[in-house]
Amino acid sequence: MILVALIAILLAGGLIAWIAGPRAPALARGVSIAALGVDLVLALPLGARRASGAWLAEASAPWIPRFGISIHLAMDGLSYLLVLLTLVIGILAVLTSWREIRERVGFFHMNLLWVLAGVLGVFLSMDLFLFYFFWELMLVPMYFLIGIWGHERRVYAAIKFFVFTQASGLLMLLAILGVAFAHRAATGTLTFDYADLLGTRIAGPAAFWLMLGFFIAFAVKVPAFPVHTWLPDAHTEAPTAGSVVLAGLLLKTGAYGLLRFAVPLFPDASRDFAPVAMLLGVIGIVYGAILAFAQTDLKRLVAYTSVSHMGFVLLGTYAWNDVALRGVVVQMLAHGLSTGGLFVLVGFLQERLHTRDISRMGGLWAVMPRMGTLALMLAMASLGLPGLGNFVAEFLVLLGAFRASPALTAVAVVGLVFATVYSLRIVGRVFHGGNDAGWKAPDLGAREVAVLAVMVLLLVWMGLAPNAILETAGPGLDALRESARAALGAGGAP
Amino acid sequence: MMDLAALAPLATLAGAAIVVVLAISFARGHRLAFALTLAGLAASAAWLPAVWRDAPWSSTLLVVDRYALFYIGLLLATSFAVALLAFPYLARGEEPAEEFYVLLLIATLGAAVLVTSRHFAAFFLALETLSVSLFGLLAYFRTTRRGVEAALKYLILAGASSAILLFGAALVYAETGSLELAAMTRAASGARALVPAGLTLVLCGIGFKLAVVPFHMWTPDVYVGAPAPVTAFVATVSKGGVFALLLRAFAAEERLDATPIFAVLAAIAIASMLAGNLLALLQRNVKRILAYSSIAHLGYLLVAFLAGGSAGREAATYYLVAYSATTAAAFGVVTALSSPGREAEDLADYRGLYWRRPALAAVFTASLLSLAGIPLTAGFLAKYFVLAAGVGEALWALVLVLVAGSAVGLVYYLRIIVAMLAPASEGATMPATPRTAAFVLAVLFAAIVWFGVWPAPLQRWIAEAMAGLS
Numbered sequence: 001m002i003l004v005a006l007i008a009i010l011l012a013g014g015l016i017a018w019i020a021g022p023r024a025p026a027l028a029r030g031v032s033i034a035a036l037g038v039d040l041v042l043a044l045p046l047g048a049r050r051a052s053g054a055w056l057a058e059a060s061a062p063w064i065p066r067f068g069i070s071i072h073l074a075m076d077g078l079s080y081l082l083v084l085l086t087l088v089i090g091i092l093a094v095l096t097s098w099r100e101i102r103e104r105v106g107f108f109h110m111n112l113l114w115v116l117a118g119v120l121g122v123f124l125s126m127d128l129f130l131f132y133f134f135w136e137l138m139l140v141p142m143y144f145l146i147g148i149w150g151h152e153r154r155v156y157a158a159i160k161f162f163v164f165t166q167a168s169g170l171l172m173l174l175a176i177l178g179v180a181f182a183h184r185a186a187t188g189t190l191t192f193d194y195a196d197l198l199g200t201r202i203a204g205p206a207a208f209w210l211m212l213g214f215f216i217a218f219a220v221k222v223p224a225f226p227v228h229t230w231l232p233d234a235h236t237e238a239p240t241a242g243s244v245v246l247a248g249l250l251l252k253t254g255a256y257g258l259l260r261f262a263v264p265l266f267p268d269a270s271r272d273f274a275p276v277a278m279l280l281g282v283i284g285i286v287y288g289a290i291l292a293f294a295q296t297d298l299k300r301l302v303a304y305t306s307v308s309h310m311g312f313v314l315l316g317t318y319a320w321n322d323v324a325l326r327g328v329v330v331q332m333l334a335h336g337l338s339t340g341g342l343f344v345l346v347g348f349l350q351e352r353l354h355t356r357d358i359s360r361m362g363g364l365w366a367v368m369p370r371m372g373t374l375a376l377m378l379a380m381a382s383l384g385l386p387g388l389g390n391f392v393a394e395f396l397v398l399l400g401a402f403r404a405s406p407a408l409t410a411v412a413v414v415g416l417v418f419a420t421v422y423s424l425r426i427v428g429r430v431f432h433g434g435n436d437a438g439w440k441a442p443d444l445g446a447r448e449v450a451v452l453a454v455m456v457l458l459l460v461w462m463g464l465a466p467n468a469i470l471e472t473a474g475p476g477l478d479a480l481r482e483s484a485r486a487a488l489g490a491g492g493a494p
Numbered sequence: 495m496m497d498l499a500a501l502a503p504l505a506t507l508a509g510a511a512i513v514v515v516l517a518i519s520f521a522r523g524h525r526l527a528f529a530l531t532l533a534g535l536a537a538s539a540a541w542l543p544a545v546w547r548d549a550p551w552s553s554t555l556l557v558v559d560r561y562a563l564f565y566i567g568l569l570l571a572t573s574f575a576v577a578l579l580a581f582p583y584l585a586r587g588e589e590p591a592e593e594f595y596v597l598l599l600i601a602t603l604g605a606a607v608l609v610t611s612r613h614f615a616a617f618f619l620a621l622e623t624l625s626v627s628l629f630g631l632l633a634y635f636r637t638t639r640r641g642v643e644a645a646l647k648y649l650i651l652a653g654a655s656s657a658i659l660l661f662g663a664a665l666v667y668a669e670t671g672s673l674e675l676a677a678m679t680r681a682a683s684g685a686r687a688l689v690p691a692g693l694t695l696v697l698c699g700i701g702f703k704l705a706v707v708p709f710h711m712w713t714p715d716v717y718v719g720a721p722a723p724v725t726a727f728v729a730t731v732s733k734g735g736v737f738a739l740l741l742r743a744f745a746a747e748e749r750l751d752a753t754p755i756f757a758v759l760a761a762i763a764i765a766s767m768l769a770g771n772l773l774a775l776l777q778r779n780v781k782r783i784l785a786y787s788s789i790a791h792l793g794y795l796l797v798a799f800l801a802g803g804s805a806g807r808e809a810a811t812y813y814l815v816a817y818s819a820t821t822a823a824a825f826g827v828v829t830a831l832s833s834p835g836r837e838a839e840d841l842a843d844y845r846g847l848y849w850r851r852p853a854l855a856a857v858f859t860a861s862l863l864s865l866a867g868i869p870l871t872a873g874f875l876a877k878y879f880v881l882a883a884g885v886g887e888a889l890w891a892l893v894l895v896l897v898a899g900s901a902v903g904l905v906y907y908l909r910i911i912v913a914m915l916a917p918a919s920e921g922a923t924m925p926a927t928p929r930t931a932a933f934v935l936a937v938l939f940a941a942i943v944w945f946g947v948w949p950a951p952l953q954r955w956i957a958e959a960m961a962g963l964s
């Protein structure tokens with residue numbers, strides 16, 4: 001029940017915020033924080049439970065019995081961490097937009113909370129149809145967030161985001177139906193439950209196409225090269241909270257989907273496809289980094305760093321060994337915080353300077369020392385400085401990927417060097433140098449420092465003491481690998 | 495006694511039409527005619543539960559089984575909504591409004607008889623009743639050029655397609671010697687070429703009414719030229735009745751894909767899905783966008799029809815219910831903003847609607863999202879059931895085209911939503927939302943969300959209705 005409550009509280013909170021919005025914007029903001037806070041309080045203790053079965057928490061109820069569809073939610077260590085990430089980033093996003101959003105505040109917070117509810121649903125769904133339902137549910141509020149409160153080219157970016165995700169999502173729906181019907185052909189029952197569908201034997205060529213359906217949908221979200229083109233536009237044109245949620249959470253849903261569904265459901269096809277996927281990951285790392293360096297729009301620069309960082313996730317996922325997968329989980333968390341933090345920073349900067357053009361900036365450290373400090377810390381996180389979360393993540397991913405493919409790992413390491421280049425560019429171009437344009441702007445206030453400091457502190461904790469995370473996620477990841485291995489031999493026969 | 499009871503819904507409709515005519519003769523009044531129409535539709539619907547219990551009943555021409563009763567209920571509900579939407583619209587015009595309701599009732603009667611037909615004679619009779627009433631409805635504002643133009647286009651094409659339909663039926667009759675629909679379609683897998691050829695011609699006639707490619711040319715012009723409530727009627731009741739007949743006619747044919755008809759219908763479905771969506775991309779007129787999108791949606795429906803079996807039929811029926819609610823809501827919004835002299839059809843009329851009329855914009859957004867197939871709406875579940883039926887029968891080409899078409903469709907639905915979200919401009923002042931329209935739109939909005947989240951009751955109902963079909 002607690003899992004249902006997590007989602008329901010956000011949905012209800014969103015509705016209340018929407019209704020309260022026109023009369024009392026502050027109330028809308030307060031309700032949002034309250035809803036997320038209550039969820040965080042409810043969710044935190046779940047991690048302390050020693051799993052009596054596979055799951056830390058589970059809830060199930062029939063929904064459309066004719067099709068074997070049920071509302072089945074479950075949480076293991078992996079989804080627990082991602083749920084916490086969702087709630088933390090959600091709170092930080094609401095705090096970030098405290099002053100930035102002035103119009104239709106209630107509707108804004110409703111969309112924000114409903115996106116978060118959709119994300120929670122994606123992380124918790126154990127029924128494939130329900131998963132698709134929440135997957136699509138994330139889209140519309142995000143579309144409104146970008147389309148209404150975004151920047152200059154918001155309409156174009158919003159439509160591009162929507163069409164890319166929806167088209168790939170429909171392919172995934174076809175694949176889901178394919179798996180369910182293959183299961184029915186083999187066993188006689190029609191069901192969409194994840195556990196039931198896990199061992200389905202599907203003939204080789206069919207399994208490949210179904211796996212591809214899932215892979216394309218998740219690849220668009222991750223985003224993987226070459227279906228990443230929606231991301232720079234969407235991230236740049238979205239309002240700050242939208243960018244934070246996009247980068248921090250929505251990209252992780254793609255990665256989670258690969259981990260939970262794409263590989264375990266089709267282990268043979270995934271094993272055959274792994275070299276291609278890892279290659280796409282490495283291309284993403286290098287390509288994203290090079291393009292990031294080339295940008296003059298600061299937000300677009302950070303967007304491309306997302307492509308680069310998530311390339312590590314793709315590489316690690318398809319390396320599919322214990323070290324790499326743990327690295328993937330840490331990377332998901334660390335990237336959510338570090339890139340989320342960078343977007344928050346850019347948002348604060350844009351509020352003050354009303355521009356995102358790096359070429360017009362410079363020497364801002366002297367004007368806003370607090371912002372400069374935090375920016376430096378986040379940039380260090382982004383480039384993978386030891387001591388911060390991203391280093392642990394990238395190190396583990398590369399270690400695991402080396403076992404799978406030394407050549408690709410070597411190229412990925414080169415990407416690390418590029419990461420240094422673009423991260424230093426962020427700090428060097430914006431905060432160092434001379435203040436030629438003569439900018440004068442107020443430094444970060446208490447609320448803003450708090451938001452960024454929380455992110456930095458979490459990154460430091462992850463970098464110095466990642467064991468808690470690794471141990472929490474460990475059982476879930478091992479279970480995934482186990483189920484894939486179990487099905488590996490059995491599948492393939494027609 | 496059973497005979498009378500079984501025919502009561504149809505007879506009540508006919509009686510209501512006569513009553514309204516009499517009322518016009520003795521005491522002409524818009525409100526009176528409106529009230530009598532609503533009462534007639536409600537009375538007809540009131541018979542349905544009683545007849546449901548004792549169904550089925552059949553004669554040579556008609557069969558009143560649960561399938562027919564379900565669809566009659568759907569048609570009555572949609573007509574009720576159209577009448578409610580039409581009342582304020584007509585009140586803004588200058589033509590006498592009472593005859594509109596007579597034509598509406600007769601058209602509904604024609605659609606209802608279509609659903610109960612099992613013999614070609616009943617089919618043709620009902621089809622013509624529906625068509626002739628529609629001629630009158632389309633040209634209702636006969637002093638406007640657009641209305642008359644739309645009605646003439648429909649008249650000529652309807653006449654031509656009826657002729658082709660008759661010719662096809664004659665060919666089939668020549669071969670099979672029977673005019674019963676089941677016998678006509680059962681022979682489709684026969685060896686002689688005469689029957690499939692005849693059936694193809696019959697499908698041409700049906701295709702015109704369903705507005706599928708390549709019989710769709712009338713759709714955009716008629717949708718634009720007709721008064722908005724009539725457009726709503728054409729889009730929902732007219733198509734729904736004909737499609738229900740199509741489902742019933744081929745219900746006995748379990749292995750549809752053994753027949754050449756399958757290839758014909760598959761080609762029509764693919765062409766409709768592609769052409770409907772691609773052509774809508776180019777439009778700036780909201781009514782035209784909705785017209786082309788309805789062509790695409792009939793293509794999706796045909797996929798469910800082609801999947802066949804109980805899964806396909808139930809999916810098609812669910813889709814029709816969702817489609818009717820959604821389309822009625824969409825055109826309801828258009829009607830609420832229109833008046834006979836000035837239809838709200840240009841995209842510019844909807845700019846900033848969200849800031850000026852948030853409730854209307856919310857309903858329109860919900861119906862557009864339902865048409866696009868986004869979760870939480872009936873359209874999503876309906877499209878999902880169609881996909882499931884298609885995948886279950888491994889109709890991969892059709893299913894992939896459905897997915898591609900849906901993806902394309904998003905672009906133009908979003909375009910309308912984006913226009914509504916744009917900053918409020920100083921557009922032309924629009925009439926205030928009438929109370930009846932607000933009521934109807936609220937109910938339809940609730941239906942769209944309800945059937946998108948909790949399909950089980952409706953599914954059970956549909957399953958019961960389909961059980962009687964062979």
